[in-house]
Amino acid sequence: MxxxxxxxxxxxxxxxxxxxxxxxxxxxxxxxxxxxxxxxxxxxxxxxxxxxxxxxxxxxxxxxxxxxxxxxxxxxxxxxxxxxxxxxxxxxxxxxxxxxxxxxxxxxxxxxAMYLDLESYPSNSAANNDQLNVQKISSVEDIKTWVTVCEEAFGYSIDQSVIEHVKNHSEIQLLLAHINNQPVATALTYITQDIVGVHQVGVRKNQQGKGIAKQLMEKIVEQSKLDDKKLVVLQASKVGKPLYDRLGFGVLFEIGSFKR
Structure with a gap:
């Protein structure tokens, strides 16, 4: 493939x-x-x-x-x-x-559409030496918080029932990041074989510009490498692309989405 x-x-x-x-x-x-x-x-x-x-x-x-x-x-x-x-x-x-x-x-x-080759990406032990606490979640209350943070970050509504539907899939992780016990960011990872797809990386409006998205991505990349995965893939918005460029992601192709 x-x-x-x-x-x-x-x-x-x-x-x-x-x-x-x-x-x-x-x-x-x-x-x-x-x-x-x-x-x-x-x-x-x-x-x-x-x-x-x-x-x-x-x-x-x-x-x-x-x-x-x-x-x-x-x-x-x-x-x-x-x-x-x-x-x-x-x-x-x-x-x-x-x-x-x-x-x-x-x-x-x-x-x-972007990718990161984990086999040639250096390990980053410093990824865990910051204040960002990232946890995998599954409870209804945590999912409600995840949806609230994600909606605020992206500015659109998310159907909570859809997120609850996928919470128990073994290939999917819902990640909620905290600083000082306050929820500040979200991500969702979906694993297909040795590929880690990263989705819904969002930071609350009042926490943006503090490097939280970078810290969150570094933790996801480091964990993916520890899990012996080969690639991290994602689809970056125009706003998010500079971050992924700095992290070493390569460009694959452009995606345009249309409405009537």
Whole structure:
């Protein structure tokens, strides 16, 4: 599996854990979607051979049918397709971009897919020598606090029931960080084989600018290295990317998410 595939598989795998389902499949292309938070719909090639045998007109009709099933309140991230042939992947992504442009879909979120190679990353014993106390949580009360902090950090609402749904998955860790017993930051890690996906890294508004996100990420990276994982992957916002650049993360590809 390539690093691009590792990043995409981790991200869409987490959306599936959140409760996404296949919405409909047409000629080997499947539309998946979260009917509640995080409100993502996306395309996957689920039968590469069938897609390769489609005429351009057949492919266009299939995609047109699927994209019309995306509700107006949901976001459609344009991810690199990795399960089809180069020809099919290119044809679908080109059609999607043209369709979005021609039908006035709005770009609402820009992210950069990134990775960190843990095998060449030096250990950082100082990652545990600070005031930030990071704990894995699972109780309903702690999850409520996690959601409150995360909502404040990102400025959007999170469905608490979705977070409660994933709390007992062995591959998922909900992390809540405290300073002097006060909750200040959140993160969620999702492990797929030897890949650690880092998601929902957020710091309370009144605690931002103090290096808390950097300390939290250093702890996550150090623990991932101690657990003999190979890669850390994530999707950085424009605001967050400079931090990941400083930590040594490399760039994979850009993700644009659109709404009607």
């Amino acid at each position: 390539t690093i691009n595939q590792s990043n995409i598989t981790n991200l869409t795998g987490l959306w599936n854990k959140y409760g996404a389902n296949p919405i409909e499949s047409v000629h080997g292309v499947t539309l998946h979607g979260n009917r509640s938070w995080p409100n993502r719909y996306w395309f996957e090639i689920t039968d590469s051979e069938q897609v390769d045998n489609l005429t351009p007109d057949q492919l266009q009709k299939a995609l047109n049918k699927l994209i019309n099933l995306v509700p107006s309140a949901k976001m459609l991230p344009i991810l690199p397709l990795v399960n089809g042939s180069k020809k099919s992947n290119k044809a679908i992504n080109e059609w999607l971009q043209q369709y979005l442009d021609n039908n006035n879909w709005q770009l609402t979120l820009e992210q950069t």
